Amino acid sequence: MFCHQCEQTAKGTGCTQVGVCGKQPNVAALQDNLLHGLQGLGFFSHKARKLGSTDKELEAFLLEGLFATVTNVDFDPARLANLTARCGQLKDKAQHLYQEAFRRANGIPAPRFSKGPPAWQPAADLTIQGAQFGIDKLHGDPDIRSVIEILLYGLKGMAAYAEHAQILGKVDPEVSAFFESALAATCDPDLELMDFVSLAMECGKHNLTVMGLLNAGHVENYGHPVPTPVSTGTRAGKGILVSGHDLKMLEELLKQTEGKGINVYTHGEMLPAHGYPGLKKYAHLAGNFGGAWQDQAKELPQFPGAIIFNTNCIQKPAESYRDRLFTWGCTAWPDVPHIEGFDFSAVIDKALACPDVPEVPGQEILVGFGHNAVLGVADKVIDAVKSGAIKHFFLIGGCDGAKSGRNYYTEFAEKVPKDSVILTLACGKYRFNKLDFGDIGGIPRLLDVGQCNDAYSAIQIAVALAGAFDRGVNDLPLSMILSWYEQKAAVILLTLLHLGIQNIKLGPSLPAFITPNVLNFLVENFNIAPITTAEDDLKAILGS
Ligand code: SF4
Ligand code: SF3
Numbered sequence: 001m002f003c004h005q006c007e008q009t010a011k012g013t014g015c016t017q018v019g020v021c022g023k024q025p026n027v028a029a030l031q032d033n034l035l036h037g038l039q040g041l042g043f044f045s046h047k048a049r050k051l052g053s054t055d056k057e058l059e060a061f062l063l064e065g066l067f068a069t070v071t072n073v074d075f076d077p078a079r080l081a082n083l084t085a086r087c088g089q090l091k092d093k094a095q096h097l098y099q100e101a102f103r104r105a106n107g108i109p110a111p112r113f114s115k116g117p118p119a120w121q122p123a124a125d126l127t128i129q130g131a132q133f134g135i136d137k138l139h140g141d142p143d144i145r146s147v148i149e150i151l152l153y154g155l156k157g158m159a160a161y162a163e164h165a166q167i168l169g170k171v172d173p174e175v176s177a178f179f180e181s182a183l184a185a186t187c188d189p190d191l192e193l194m195d196f197v198s199l200a201m202e203c204g205k206h207n208l209t210v211m212g213l214l215n216a217g218h219v220e221n222y223g224h225p226v227p228t229p230v231s232t233g234t235r236a237g238k239g240i241l242v243s244g245h246d247l248k249m250l251e252e253l254l255k256q257t258e259g260k261g262i263n264v265y266t267h268g269e270m271l272p273a274h275g276y277p278g279l280k281k282y283a284h285l286a287g288n289f290g291g292a293w294q295d296q297a298k299e300l301p302q303f304p305g306a307i308i309f310n311t312n313c314i315q316k317p318a319e320s321y322r323d324r325l326f327t328w329g330c331t332a333w334p335d336v337p338h339i340e341g342f343d344f345s346a347v348i349d350k351a352l353a354c355p356d357v358p359e360v361p362g363q364e365i366l367v368g369f370g371h372n373a374v375l376g377v378a379d380k381v382i383d384a385v386k387s388g389a390i391k392h393f394f395l396i397g398g399c400d401g402a403k404s405g406r407n408y409y410t411e412f413a414e415k416v417p418k419d420s421v422i423l424t425l426a427c428g429k430y431r432f433n434k435l436d437f438g439d440i441g442g443i444p445r446l447l448d449v450g451q452c453n454d455a456y457s458a459i460q461i462a463v464a465l466a467g468a469f470d471r472g473v474n475d476l477p478l479s480m481i482l483s484w485y486e487q488k489a490a491v492i493l494l495t496l497l498h499l500g501i502q503n504i505k506l507g508p509s510l511p512a513f514i515t516p517n518v519l520n521f522l523v524e525n526f527n528i529a530p531i532t533t534a535e536d537d538l539k540a541i542l543g544s
Contacts, residue, residue, distance in 0.1 A: 006021065024075075042186075047184070065083055073311065076333060076334045151199050153487040154490055156491075161210045222279050230367055231364055240351045243267035246329055260352070262348065270310075303321070304357055326339055369423075396432075418438070425451065426455075455492045504529075
């Protein structure tokens with residue numbers, strides 16, 4: 001196997017024996033096979049679309065397939081084999097769609113494609129077949145391969161957000177068309193480095209649309225988030241813990257557990273759910289349990305109720321809670337029951353059969369500072385900037401992970417001067433969201449904007465501030481200190497670059513899939529820089 005798509009890749013170069021995430025070589029091969037098949041599916045869907053033929057099933061499957069290959073999502077070989085077999089059927093469907101459209105348009109049979117992903121058919125042994133399609137074999141030129149990888153990881157991250165948006169009925173035909181054309185481009189041996197650079201930037205643009213769709217889906221269904229204190233303690237009684245990003249899944253579970261004497265707790269990236277009026281109205285949405293994803297093996301044994309993961313980041317479950325664990329959506333672990341659709345009775349039955357969760361006091365953390373809430377007090381914020389009470393904004397956000405170097409983000413947040421406000425989002429916030437930062441004239445110094453996809457909201461805040469001060473976002477007293485781990489963070493970075501955001505500090509280490517030449521390009525064009533030490537970076541930012 002060879003995989004270096006995430007930040008914790010072995011030795012900072014690539015996982016070759018087994019994934020640091022726990023991904024086994026057979027799972028890696030199945031994911032590589034699936035991705036290869038999806039490139040072929042995208043190739044024909046793109047060609048069919050250009051001739052006026054589209055198909056919703058193909059569009060939806062591209063999202064599901066790409067999402068399954070994101071880090072810490074699907075570790076189940078049986079499920080991946082099913083997906084790959086389905087990919088074969090749907091690739092045939094896409095090919096047929098194209099052939100029919102071509103014949104209609106030209107009156108002659110469509111040309112045949114005998115090489116690469118367009119010629120792919122699932123073999124009898126999908127694992128052996130997948131071993132030929134490692135990401136390291138994508139292209140002979142390392143720089144071109146690097147940019148194709150940036151594009152593919154961007155597509156994976158965007159697919160995750162698009163899948164959540166699709167569940168809420170939000171799709172955009174231009175985005176579907178882009179998924180197909182970008183996958184088709186990865187099958188074209190004649191494209192050059194700058195073609196893929198343009199596609200990567202375009203991916204960032206479409207991801208802004210997708211995050212906007214997801215935001216609209218959340219707001220239309222659950223209202224704008226409002227500042228809300230969330231308890232980190234637990235109440236005595238039965239409990240279900242929900243981890244992941246999908247709010248619709250949480251809502252359905254809340255409806256089905258109402259009046260059953262079960263408290264529902266959020267974990268990881270579900271924390272921002274508490275800020276939505278349409279979700280916080282459920283009195284049994286009881287609080288937030290535990291910290292970021294990488295602590296699950298240590299923390300989940302302490303939660304005696306049922307546990308369900310609806311997206312990344314799932315890790316190998318300890319035996320102590322494996323029998324009360326469930327997965328949903330694109331997330332899967334071998335031999336862990338997977339809930340299809342929205343019938344959570346198996347999870348509810350398990351919670352009722354489990355011992356009670358004890359009463360444990362906790363502290364309160366504040367969530368719900370989406371753009372609507374922050375811009376609702378924009379006058380106050382602008383006045384505070386004008387009076388000098390607020391001197392700087394820091395966006396400290398992104399993924400968390402196990403590396404010790406990630407302490408940088410805690411230190412950085414702690415060292416931010418008292419006259420500065422910290423905006424945060426995604427699971428990296430668990431590094432500092434239980435610290436007391438106080439307030440500036442009633443404006444909390446730590447504003448939790450939400451999940452990683454709520455980068456959309458942070459962008460709206462930055463754009464509104466830029467408008468209020470009549471300057472560009474890059475000219476605001478705003479610095480972005482980002483942490484990445486998986487491919488959703490990669491696509492958010494592409495969105496920020498597409499918007500022309502400069503001077504981003506990125507850590508804890510730079511992606512292994514970026515070659516020195518591609519890094520130079522990013523530095524020259526966007527002045528993106530790796531983090532150093534909290535002290536030095538702060539000095540450099542505030543001194544400039
Ligand atoms: Fe390694 Fe990350 Fe790939 Fe897992 S997803 S195999 S940890 S690079
Ligand atoms: Fe975290 Fe996995 Fe990236 Fe949504 S939950 S941000 S790492």
